[in-house]
Amino acid sequence: MSPKPGFSITTVEEGVSLIEENHVASWLRCNIWHIKGKDRDLLIDSGMGLIPIKPTIATLSENNITAVSTHAHFDHMGGAHEFDCHLAHPADKDIYLNPTAGNTLAKDFVTAESITIPPHDDFHIEEYAVKPAPLTGYLDEGDVIDLGNRVFQVFHLPGHAPGAISLYEQRTKTLFSGDVIYQGGLIDNAYHSNLEEYEASLRRLRELPVDTVHGGHEASFGRTRMIEIIDNFLAGGQRYQSKQA
Numbered sequence: 185m186s187p188k189p190g191f192s193i194t195t196v197e198e199g200v201s202l203i204e205e206n207h208v209a210s211w212l213r214c215n216i217w218h219i220k221g222k223d224r225d226l227l228i229d230s231g232m233g234l235i236p237i238k239p240t241i242a243t244l245s246e247n248n249i250t251a252v253s254t255h256a257h258f259d260h261m262g263g264a265h266e267f268d269c270h271l272a273h274p275a276d277k278d279i280y281l282n283p284t285a286g287n288t289l290a291k292d293f294v295t296a297e298s299i300t301i302p303p304h305d306d307f308h309i310e311e312y313a314v315k316p317a318p319l320t321g322y323l324d325e326g327d328v329i330d331l332g333n334r335v336f337q338v339f340h341l342p343g344h345a346p347g348a349i350s351l352y353e354q355r356t357k358t359l360f361s362g363d364v365i366y367q368g369g370l371i372d373n374a375y376h377s378n379l380e381e382y383e384a385s386l387r388r389l390r391e392l393p394v395d396t397v398h399g400g401h402e403a404s405f406g407r408t409r410m411i412e413i414i415d416n417f418l419a420g421g422q423r424y425q426s427k428q429a
């Protein structure tokens with residue numbers, strides 16, 4: 185059976201689901217994380233926005249949603265406009281307000297080949313555009329998102345993007361890292377990337393008591409792998425090479 189347009193949902197652990205966009209090529213596909221809370225739910229990133237994501241979230245929970253974007257790239261913020269509460273770091277606020285193919289990196293990555301299943305009949309890649317998703321509030325270093333029974337701390341870890349944040353749950357020592365770190369070539373050369381800041385962010389991450397990383401792309405991993413990726417990067421490796429890498 186070939187996959188249909190829409191989303192796949194995998195329960196990763198109690199209350200944590202990974203939502204994936206079936207229509208996006210795996211090398212480009214963003215990990216969308218849903219965390220069910222007692223009072224509210226947390227959505228970390230929202231994919232490319234090719235089709236609405238809210239109906240899929242509604243199958244998981246009826247709670248109100250705090251939608252967080254880890255940074256303002258097209259593959260992470262495309263569905264953010266659907267949510268009444270959209271939080272992210274203020275450094276990227278103008279991109280959320282006025283996203284373009286250039287400032288969200290869509291121009292550099294989105295090709296006909298990156299969409300493996302058309303989201304609807306007669307879909308043309310030229311019609312893809314990220315919808316504006318103005319922030320309804322800011323998240324910065326030290327802020328806390330409280331779901332009633334689960335608490336997430338905000339780390340500002342710039343470098344890949346100026347407003348890159350990760351969310352950390354101390355109780356489970358779990359980091360939702362966005363594109364700061366994942367198992368693949370890390371992008372340090374986008375128009376607003378900053379290598380020095382990126383290295384400082386990863387050095388900082390290396391010292392944090394993280395046991396599990398749920399990244400913005402690719403499979404989750406543990407502390408040993410996290411240290412390995414950071415050390416590779418700081419030694420000049422682990423860099424993004426090409427779109428098909």
Ligand SMILES: [Zn+2]
Binds near residue numbers: 255257344345363
């Ligand atoms: Zn990114």
